[in-house]
Amino acid sequence: MTDPVEITIDELGGKGDGIAYHSAGSLYVPFALAGERVRVTPMGERGELEEVLEPSADRIAPVCPLFQTCGGCAMQHLAPPAYGAWKQALVRDALASRGFEDLPIAPLVATEPGKRRRAVLTARLIGRRLLFGYHEARSTRVVDVHHCPLLVPALNALLPKLADYLPLFMSKKNLARVTLLATHNGVDVSLDDVRDMRQGQDYLKAVEMAEALDLARLSANGETLLERRPPLLQMGGAEVSPPAGAFVQAEESAELAMAKLVLESVGDAKRVIDLFCGSGTFALRLARKAQVWALESEDAALKALERAWRFGDKLKGIKMERRDLFRRPLLAQEMKKFDALVFDPPRAGAKAQCEEIAKSKVPVVVAVSCNPGTLARDLRILVDGGYRIASVTPVDQFLYSPHVECVVTLTR
Numbered sequence: 001m002t003d004p005v006e007i008t009i010d011e012l013g014g015k016g017d018g019i020a021y022h023s024a025g026s027l028y029v030p031f032a033l034a035g036e037r038v039r040v041t042p043m044g045e046r047g048e049l050e051e052v053l054e055p056s057a058d059r060i061a062p063v064c065p066l067f068q069t070c071g072g073c074a075m076q077h078l079a080p081p082a083y084g085a086w087k088q089a090l091v092r093d094a095l096a097s098r099g100f101e102d103l104p105i106a107p108l109v110a111t112e113p114g115k116r117r118r119a120v121l122t123a124r125l126i127g128r129r130l131l132f133g134y135h136e137a138r139s140t141r142v143v144d145v146h147h148c149p150l151l152v153p154a155l156n157a158l159l160p161k162l163a164d165y166l167p168l169f170m171s172k173k174n175l176a177r178v179t180l181l182a183t184h185n186g187v188d189v190s191l192d193d194v195r196d197m198r199q200g201q202d203y204l205k206a207v208e209m210a211e212a213l214d215l216a217r218l219s220a221n222g223e224t225l226l227e228r229r230p231p232l233l234q235m236g237g238a239e240v241s242p243p244a245g246a247f248v249q250a251e252e253s254a255e256l257a258m259a260k261l262v263l264e265s266v267g268d269a270k271r272v273i274d275l276f277c278g279s280g281t282f283a284l285r286l287a288r289k290a291q292v293w294a295l296e297s298e299d300a301a302l303k304a305l306e307r308a309w310r311f312g313d314k315l316k317g318i319k320m321e322r323r324d325l326f327r328r329p330l331l332a333q334e335m336k337k338f339d340a341l342v343f344d345p346p347r348a349g350a351k352a353q354c355e356e357i358a359k360s361k362v363p364v365v366v367a368v369s370c371n372p373g374t375l376a377r378d379l380r381i382l383v384d385g386g387y388r389i390a391s392v393t394p395v396d397q398f399l400y401s402p403h404v405e406c407v408v409t410l411t412r
Contacts, residue, residue: 002042004050009036012086014093015402016074030137031068031077033059058082063113063149070145071137073400084108087404091394094372098380106393109257113399116150117182118250123166125174132163150399154182158213162189165209169194169202179245181231186216188231190245194220219244236285238312243300249281254397258368258407259285261393262342265366265409266290269339275325275353276345280305287315297324325353332359340364349374351381358385367408370397375406382410
């Protein structure tokens, strides 16, 4: 085993690791900050932090005792001002890699611990012991989590109680995925890779669990087992019951911030296209003032959007279309007569779709992205097609992680 060495960290990398440059290359040290003198055990290109000899002025105490063991967070040890600057830099560097130098980046829209409403955890059964929590960093091992300071109180209250029931439903794999969503009407629990719980004693046990834990809805392997109350999220003037286990914005204040930016950018537009619309995060809010054409590939998400729109308060028309925008992007000629367009794709971005938007004459385009790298690629396509970037705002959707959301407004 390599002996520990003393090094100075030169800068903070994009994944949150401290980076030390030396003659043999670069050494990446998790949980080390720029400017610190540290003792490290080298392990190839990575180094295991043994001791901080000279701490940075930006180092603070983490909010969670599992920090550095649990892989859910990478940056609890960085003070808020430096943390915000680091997340700004993630966006700035990604844009610079595509030729957008010196582009003004707005300050990070911050979020707080204790506000995350959605979480995806892993349950692993080892003998008779259940581990229920997040994976260790760069490992398949599961860290048992009884309380997470990032989660809303309703989810933290549920964690230990749910762990008592999960062994009843584990499959032969002894490994299950658990998606939790705290809604205004109770917690929605979706289990994947568990036993078939639709019949007999397993179903009765599932009902017992849902009743005992006062769950709004319980689903297993993609099917709803029991809906005691519809799990509801407020989106503008409507209440949405999203599909079980589906993607929704993980943090409500981040969603509200992004929605505000989108609405401000769209302004008084009367006809708006919403691409990759999901269950209506933006479409339902846009429909307060505009006619909306909402496109999405997932049928369940569109059905949730339709139900919410039909029972919404003072909403204008929403035309909904199921469409795989990766295989069949909306064409430029289909965008005629629209005043604005919003797109919020998965992490892979929307290359093919942006090639069509770049050919269009839509006056305002708003890009929402959770991946600065693919966002920068897509923006390059739009700008080369004649658009101008008017604003770039990072939003801290995933607190203490290297991930950052971004809302970008472009004009013709």
